[in-house]
Amino acid sequence: MKTFLNTAKILLVLSIICIQKASAQNSYFFPKATSLDTKIPTPEQFLGYPIGTYFTRHEQVVAYFRQLEKVSDRVHVESLGKTYEQREQIIVTITAPSNYAKLEQIRQEHLNQVDPSKPVLGSNAPVIINLGYGVHGNETSSTETSLLTGYYLAASNDAETLKWLSASVIFIDPSLNPDGRDRAANWHNAYHSFPAVGDPLDKEHQEAWPNGRTNHYFTDLNRDWLNLVQVESRNRLAFFHKWYPNVQIDFHEQGTNATYYFEPTPKSHESPIIPQFLYEYQVILAKYHAKALDDIGSFYFTKENYDNLSPIYGSTYPKFFGSVAATFEQASSRGILQESSNGPLTFAFTIRNHLATSFSTIKGAVEEKTGLFKVQKDFFKYALAQGQKNPAKGFVFGDKNDVNLTQKFLGLLLAHHVEVFEVQDNLSQEGKTFEKGKSYIVPSAQPNFLIVHSIFEENTLKDSIFYDNTGWSIIHAYGLKYAKLNGTFSKGAAVKSIIPETGKVSGERSGYAYLINSSDYNFTKALYQLQLKNVLVKTAFKSFVANTASGKKAYLPGSLVIPVIGQNVSADSLYAALNSVAKATNIDITAVASGFSAEGIDLGSSNIKAVRKPEVVLAFGQGVTASEAGQVWFLLNQQLNLPVTKLDLQSFARAPLNRYNVLVLPGGNYSAWDKATVDKIKNWVAEGGTLITFQTATAWAVQQEIVKEKLAETDAFFRRGELPAVTATTATKAIDETKKEPKLNGAENAAKPTKPLAERLDYQRQEDVEGSKRINGAIFQSDLDITHPIAFGVTSRKLFINKNGPTLLLPSSNKYATVAQYTSKPFINGYSSKSNIAKVAGSAAIIATGSGSGEVILFADDPTYRGYWLGTGRLFLNAIFFGNLLNGGYR
Numbered sequence: 050m051k052t053f054l055n056t057a058k059i060l061l062v063l064s065i066i067c068i069q070k071a072s073a074q075n076s077y078f079f080p081k082a083t084s085l086d087t088k089i090p091t092p093e094q095f096l097g098y099p100i101g102t103y104f105t106r107h108e109q110v111v112a113y114f115r116q117l118e119k120v121s122d123r124v125h126v127e128s129l130g131k132t133y134e135q136r137e138q139i140i141v142t143i144t145a146p147s148n149y150a151k152l153e154q155i156r157q158e159h160l161n162q163v164d165p166s167k168p169v170l171g172s173n174a175p176v177i178i179n180l181g182y183g184v185h186g187n188e189t190s191s192t193e194t195s196l197l198t199g200y201y202l203a204a205s206n207d208a209e210t211l212k213w214l215s216a217s218v219i220f221i222d223p224s225l226n227p228d229g230r231d232r233a234a235n236w237h238n239a240y241h242s243f244p245a246v247g248d249p250l251d252k253e254h255q256e257a258w259p260n261g262r263t264n265h266y267f268t269d270l271n272r273d274w275l276n277l278v279q280v281e282s283r284n285r286l287a288f289f290h291k292w293y294p295n296v297q298i299d300f301h302e303q304g305t306n307a308t309y310y311f312e313p314t315p316k317s318h319e320s321p322i323i324p325q326f327l328y329e330y331q332v333i334l335a336k337y338h339a340k341a342l343d344d345i346g347s348f349y350f351t352k353e354n355y356d357n358l359s360p361i362y363g364s365t366y367p368k369f370f371g372s373v374a375a376t377f378e379q380a381s382s383r384g385i386l387q388e389s390s391n392g393p394l395t396f397a398f399t400i401r402n403h404l405a406t407s408f409s410t411i412k413g414a415v416e417e418k419t420g421l422f423k424v425q426k427d428f429f430k431y432a433l434a435q436g437q438k439n440p441a442k443g444f445v446f447g448d449k450n451d452v453n454l455t456q457k458f459l460g461l462l463l464a465h466h467v468e469v470f471e472v473q474d475n476l477s478q479e480g481k482t483f484e485k486g487k488s489y490i491v492p493s494a495q496p497n498f499l500i501v502h503s504i505f506e507e508n509t510l511k512d513s514i515f516y517d518n519t520g521w522s523i524i525h526a527y528g529l530k531y532a533k534l535n536g537t538f539s540k541g542a543a544v545k546s547i548i549p550e551t552g553k554v555s556g557e558r559s560g561y562a563y564l565i566n567s568s569d570y571n572f573t574k575a576l577y578q579l580q581l582k583n584v585l586v587k588t589a590f591k592s593f594v595a596n597t598a599s600g601k602k603a604y605l606p607g608s609l610v611i612p613v614i615g616q617n618v619s620a621d622s623l624y625a626a627l628n629s630v631a632k633a634t635n636i637d638i639t640a641v642a643s644g645f646s647a648e649g650i651d652l653g654s655s656n657i658k659a660v661r662k663p664e665v666v667l668a669f670g671q672g673v674t675a676s677e678a679g680q681v682w683f684l685l686n687q688q689l690n691l692p693v694t695k696l697d698l699q700s701f702a703r704a705p706l707n708r709y710n711v712l713v714l715p716g717g718n719y720s721a722w723d724k725a726t727v728d729k730i731k732n733w734v735a736e737g738g739t740l741i742t743f744q745t746a747t748a749w750a751v752q753q754e755i756v757k758e759k760l761a762e763t764d765a766f767f768r769r770g771e772l773p774a775v776t777a778t779t780a781t782k783a784i785d786e787t788k789k790e791p792k793l794n795g796a797e798n799a800a801k802p803t804k805p806l807a808e809r810l811d812y813q814r815q816e817d818v819e820g821s822k823r824i825n826g827a828i829f830q831s832d833l834d835i836t837h838p839i840a841f842g843v844t845s846r847k848l849f850i851n852k853n854g855p856t857l858l859l860p861s862s863n864k865y866a867t868v869a870q871y872t873s874k875p876f877i878n879g880y881s882s883k884s885n886i887a888k889v890a891g892s893a894a895i896i897a898t899g900s901g902s903g904e905v906i907l908f909a910d911d912p913t914y915r916g917y918w919l920g921t922g923r924l925f926l927n928a929i930f931f932g933n934l935l936n937g938g939y940r
Contacts, residue, residue: 074099077397078197078404080345082205089120089204092196100193101397102385103241104234107136107227113196114141114223121203122146123214130284133265136227138284141195143202143221145214148175155218156292162371162425163293163496165433169426176418179220179294179372180407184271184363186229187261188302189237190379190399195223197400198407209412216415220294225363226263226270226281233261237384245385247393249305253384259675266686267679268916271299274366275359275503275521277464278683278916289367290466295421296334296414297374299364300403302381306390309349309402310378311338312357312364320358321508322499323368324431328357330373330417330424337413338377341405348391360503361521369499371428373421377406429496436498443538444505445476446524446531447488450568450844452550453635454529454919457570459489460547461523462504468495471541478532490540505531507828507878520828520879525849528920552631556598556640558624560613562652564595564639567607567842570919573926575634576609577689580662582626583617586610588931590656590838593649597639601647607841607927610657611638663691663929666709668717668746670697677715677743680913684922685929702726706733711929716744716854716911727753735901739932741925744854747907751858756898756905761857761888824889826853826914827879831869831894838931839868839897839906839924849877850894850921851914858893858909868895868906868924895924897935904932 074093075082078100093099095113117124123146129138148155159177161167180198182191199221202210213219224230233256240253248254259267264279273282303310313331335351342349355376360366367374379402382394414421447455462469472488491501504523524531554563565572567588579586587610594603611627613620631638644652665685669678678695685691693713696704698721706712706729722730734740734755742750751760833840833848848869860867870893876886896907906928912921 078401079201079205082201082207084206085201086204086206089200090116091204092200099397100197101395101400104189104237105193105196106234107224107231110192110196110223111137111139114139114199114221117141117199117203122149124199124203125149127288129288130280132228132281134228134231136231138227138281139223140288141199141221141223142218143199143214144175144218145211148215148218152218159292162422163429165426165430165496170422172419174418174422175215176217176296176414176421177220177292177294178217178411178414179222179289179292179297179367180300180410181222181225181298181363182300182403183223183230184225184299185262185269185301186226186231186264187233187236187256187383188300188381189230189233189261190302190381190396190403191300192224192230193396193400194300194403194407195221197404199223201408213411213415216418217411219411220292222285225285228265229261229263229270231261236261241385247386247388249387251384254387256383258671258673259679263675263679266683266916267675268683269676271301271363272361272915274363275361275465275500275523276915276917277461283464286464289370290464293370293425294367294372295418295425296410297364297367297372298407298410299362299374299376300407301376301378302399303378305381305383305387305394307378307380308391309342309347309380309406310353310355310376311335311349311351311406312355312375313352314355314357314376315352318355318357320365320368322435322502323358324428327368327371327373327424327428330420331375333417333420334373334375334410334413337409337416338406341409341412342402345401345405347402347405359519359521360500369503370497371425373424377403379403432498433494433496436493436495436501439493439498439502441493441506441533441535443490443492443534443540444501444524444531445472445478445483445488445490445534445538446529447472447483448530448568449484449487450566451529451570452487454527454570455487455489456547456549456635457919458523458527458529459544462491463544463546465497465500465504467491467497467501467504469544471544473539473541476538478534481530481532483530483532485541489544490534490538492540505533519826520851520877521826522828522878523917525828525878526851526914526918526920528843528845528849528923530845550635552633552635552637554624554627554631554638554640557642558620559640559642560620561642561644562613562640563611563627564597564602564604564641565609565611565636567605567609568844569636569842570923571634571636572607572609572842573923573930574689575630575636575638576660576930577663577691578630578633579611579626580660581690582630584611584623584626585616585659587612587657587659588838588841588934589650589654590658590934591650591654593651594647595639595641596643596645596647597641602639605842605844606836607838607931609660610652612652658934660930661710661933663711664694664709665691665711665713665929666694666696666704666706667713668698668701668715668719669695670699672698672719672721673717674715674745676915677717677911677913680911680916681713681715681925683916684913684926689926698722701729706730706738707736710737710933711739711741713929714740714742714746714750716746719746719749727755731755731900734903734905737902737933739903739928740900740905741908741928741932742905743908743911743913744856747858747909748856750905750907756896756900756907758861758893758896758898758907759859761859761892824852824854824881824885825879826851827881828852828877829871829875829881829889830877831871831875833869834867837868837897838935839895839927841927841931842923848894848920850910851918852889852910853914854910856909857888858896858907860891860893861896861898863898866896866898867893868897870894897928897932899936902936904935906932
């Protein structure tokens with residue numbers, strides 16, 4: 050009977066959807082509209098179907114806004130750039146024609162908000178609003194909402210709408226993730242039934258790997274605002290810094306059985322460095338959202354769940370520049386219709402809720418704009434004051450031997466509009482030397498200090514239930530030489546843009562050899578580009594000092610030696626290839642006339658070995674962690690220009706693995722592989738292949754006895770999400786005061802149990818207690834063996850690692866195989882419980898171990914984390930190129 054009633058409800062909903070016409074849609078989405086210009090086409094008229102009955106592809110979204118631009122003087126479309134799949138990113142500006150006529154003047158006046166010395170904007174200035182839809186491509190209601198929002202603002206002649214247009218400049222980013230959007234739209238449209246099927250198990254609601262959440266390279270763009278790894282993020286951020294909106298909203302979706310969420314978030318999830326008055330203003334705007342949803346009878350919740358502390362997010366990054374920014378989360382239908390605990394959930398209903406809060410955002414921003422102007426001005430005053438009293442008065446960074454990494458980090462700072470200055474004179478700090486012309490200073494005393502803090506400073510968080518990365522300082526991720534300046538310092542000229550240096554071949558054309566130092570981040574890039582040109586390249590396993598035309602020059606282990614004799618190309622072709630690669634990779638190549646070194650090994654030493662060209666295959670598809678697979682794909686494509694083969698797990702059984710010499714297994718679940726496939730991989734390694742594993746794939750490789758290393762964790766710990774101490778083969782659970790047996794008196798003593806009582810805690814504590822067992826993207830420090838080939842080019846033994854999983858390795862029984870080991874006091878940044886810190890301490894972070902004629906490089910963590918963890922990413926690249934050269938070492 051219950052099933053019959055549910056079916057009846059669903060059929061009733063479907064019948065309503067099917068009979069909707071343009072006027073019916075308007076009354077559903079715009080119940081209070083009284084004056085809509087009929088010359089402005091509705092989305093339904095333009096697309097040919099009612100909003101909420103199909104999923105609109107990105108090119109249709111762009112086309113509709115360009116049509117609005119043609120027919121309305123309120124709407125203007127600006128191109129920001131293109132995605133990796135060549136979809137256009139656009140921003141739609143909607144405002145009164147009188148505002149648009151002086152838009153640049155408005156922008157310049159608004160930018161004065163950043164300068165604490167200039168007065169706050171007056172009440173006649175328009176408020177700046179940015180509505181961002183669909184950063185997660187399969188959170189599909191938001192992009193559909195953008196079409197209706199744009200239509201209404203173009204067509205409505207209601208007095209309130211005209212007031213909004215006059216008092217604000219509204220930006221609409223209709224699809225922050227165009228590639229992911231189309232992946233999701235194509236899926237849902239392909240499996241759309243007529244009539245729609247509400248069963249959650251229907252294929253329409255069950256997107257296949259990797260689903261549409263992420264961009265082309267499977268990157269979560271909502272975690273890329275600070276990192277700026279992906280092109281979509283860089284394009285979008287450039288626009289953000291042209292305006293610094295007063296209000297910015299990020300429209301999302303959540304689980305189907307939820308309702309609607311808007312900020313404020315829990316105080317425990319707020320950033321410790323963002324001023325409280327900025328968070329408090331969320332409460333003022335929240336009343337507008339509450340009323341809008343109350344008016345249409347939609348349930349909602351606030352002050353729960355969502356992180357609101359890190360500048361990696363699209364709803365939090367703007368807060369670091371004085372915007373009252375927020376996340377809106379709508380329960381997702383993940384299709385046209387889906388059953389939920391709140392009844393049948395239609396796509397149209399999810400769109401209507403986001404539309405209601407889009408309008409409440411505009412209404413609230415217009416009504417409260419004077420307060421918003423003051424909040425933003427007070428924010429930059431606060432930020433400057435915090436910078437002035439910060440213990441570190443500034444930060445210096447740069448490495449003369451790693452120009453490309455220095456320039457990359459400098460470019461990131463400039464993209465965030467951080468004030469950067471040249472080092473005026475050579476500077477020594479914390480035992481490190483920073484040279485003029487190769488190093489830069491970032492003062493703390495600047496209006497953008499909160500972003501400076503986020504990039505350079507460590508933070509320790511006390512909460513235990515953050516659901517994402519808690520350690521995000523970029524300087525640790527890059528592994529670039531830097532120091533804090535705790536006293537006064539001099540600074541040189543302000544740096545406004547990067548003037549990239551051009552790599553070159555130094556010295557006369559050689560008839561003997563050419564050298565490339567391994568100290569620069571791009572040295573493996575140069576190596577692969579030379580291999581593509583069929584150039585024989587060797588690598589030095591020990592350091593040496595070469596005699597060059599400009600004097601003696603030191604070369605680190607891993608430095609490349611390119612002999613002239615023995616090449617498959619002529620000396621002239623070799624010289625031309627070297628010049629081409631030097632310019633393309635911004636690497637300096639030095640000619641030498643003799644193999645006799647001033648110090649260290651000579652160029653004919655057996656410690657200089659030929660490097661084979663890597664042929665890489667990457668595990669892909671269902672079971673593999675999509676984000677990690679995407680990161681490897683991105684790094685090999687974008688950094689090396691290497692065409693990695695992406696092979697689905699089910700294809701390994703029949704694939705000819707002998708055509709590859711490097712196999713990368715990102716984290717994931719490899720239980721689908723049968724014994725024959727596992728044996729096939731074992732044999733491939735034994736015959737000379739290089740296997741590289743991350744996180745849970747590392748645990749899998751150990752459990753399958755592909756290597757003889759040992760895990761610290763047990764199955765029981767895996768299930769509970771805890772981490773065991775690495776000093777014991779079996780785990781013991783500490784008993785604190787809350788777990789001790791109660792004291793019993795009198796007759797009760799006779800019944801005293803012989804075994805400890807089971808632990809008992811209050812129900813409401815479970816989120817905090819269980820959350821504290823996770824390691825969620827905290828930064829830990831390890832000791833790196835910089836003589837090991839996996840560490841070629843690295844000069845500091847201090848290696849920072851982002852740890853966001855439970856895999857722990859015991860140090861190898863082979864005393865030479867543990868490449869990196871966590872220190873005794875490893876915790877640096879973010880959140881981790883004391884017990885987990887103790888368990889990580891002393892465990893192995895990276896092990897390189899032999900198997901037959903091959904090598905297995907085990908990363909306990911993800912070295913390519915979110916594409917910006919370059920310090921460990923370069924070790925992964927070293928593993929690809931030099932892993933096969935390790936088997937001559939001690940086993």
